[in-house]
Amino acid sequence: MPSFSMLENFALRREVSDSLDEILIGQLIAVLVGKGFPMVGIVSDPDHHSVRFRMQKDPVLYYLSATLHRPPNKLARLVTLSLTGQVKNFLSSSQALLDFYANDFKKLTEAPLQMGVSLSHQLNSVLGTAQRQIRLDRATEPDSLAEMETLVEVSRDLRDELRGTISRDEAPVSLRGGNVVDENRKEPRVNKVLGAEIGAGDDSLRVRLFVINLSISGFRATCERPLPDGDDLQVALKLDAREPSLETRARLCWRNELTVSGMFDHGFEFIELGEEQADRIQAFVQAELKKQMQHKPVDLSSPWTFGRTDPTY
């Protein structure tokens, strides 16, 4: 028999119930590796498990780190999962480094906490962290892997927050494959409350949307309630109170419930956007960006009260 027992290197907790946090970490690894993000680091100590993934092919994130804080006692039913998205600075000119830092610092002070994502700048990286609570006893349920799939979608919040934070037109930097590089960015960020009507037939909803991104491809918006699901929805966006709504068709690509705020985040893709509609969107986005560059930072503390343009919504 071997004089060196491999089993001596395991803690050998006897029961599955003692390893629920490990089971959750295993599921997290399965989900992220399954999405094509290789695991590139492990730290495991009595207080927490941390694993790091290289976000290959992700347009914004370079790394995603997940930390599961072990429950302080055996009776604890909830554990905290922290997901930290990291964007790396690959700038190669001294001026770009300075521009990046100035822009980054400004943005961080403008919007330090959105969508439950906290932002920080450390060394050559900008980090966004979101935390979620997980029930430990769900770890062994048959659908727990599917639940983990949903949970890691919070990385989309991190991605959007970091994209919005780092990329600005006034700084000669942009993101490419998780790197900050010396170029101008392409996708603008709107952060605007707009009245809207969305749905199909009699099921349309009149709502106020907090529109985060808007382009001729589609838009991302949060709302207090879940918006209708469908591949062919009628959408009317009130871009300007003095003009008719922009009417088009769109499909719902994804929807997430935001745990912290209780709101719903949605991604819509426009279907067959006409030339005139595309022009209106581009003009609207350009005007908004111009405003953002000229005036004080947008106050995001009360997104439901600022920017009201049409009292009927």
Added chain:
Amino acid sequence: MDDAQKESVFAELLQHSWSRYEELFHNERMDDVLLGAVVASCVREGYQMLELNSDGVNHYVRFELPGDHSRLIFRLRHLAEELAVSKVLGHLAEVVVGYGERVEKLGARWSSLRSEVRHPFLATDEPGVVTFDAELSGGYLYAQIPLLLDLGTYLKHDLEVDVPLIRSHLDSAVHALKRVLRGRLELTPS
């Protein structure tokens, strides 16, 4: 040199450094990447990960299959974390795969299996040598086998992992270990 030329040289230095840094990073992290793929593969197969730890050199992971409560243990040690070594040897790694089942009267059977090997020069790390180990507190007996593998076989360019290949190799090893364990238990009196 004027300022523009200095900026240009500085940019080249940084880009070259990043390129070499990436090469070193990939080489150092291959074992983590493979371990992640092993975890992903096993969890997708229905196993629950009970333990994951690392001492910086060896990585250990342990699983249990909820249906029959059988367990898998896996140890990985990258033998070529140094770039120069990997260029000569390839990404050689020492892997130990173990398969365990709950066994009745484990103490007696384990004593019997232990007594079979006494000669001090018998090597237990040769390929094909199946050894046994016991988790006495949990009542598990394991059959385990060491393997020398080239991690490059499983990793494509840019740390992309061939998960189906890992799964098939793990399945094959576990299949063999399960047969050996059950066969030896039949032959070993309790």
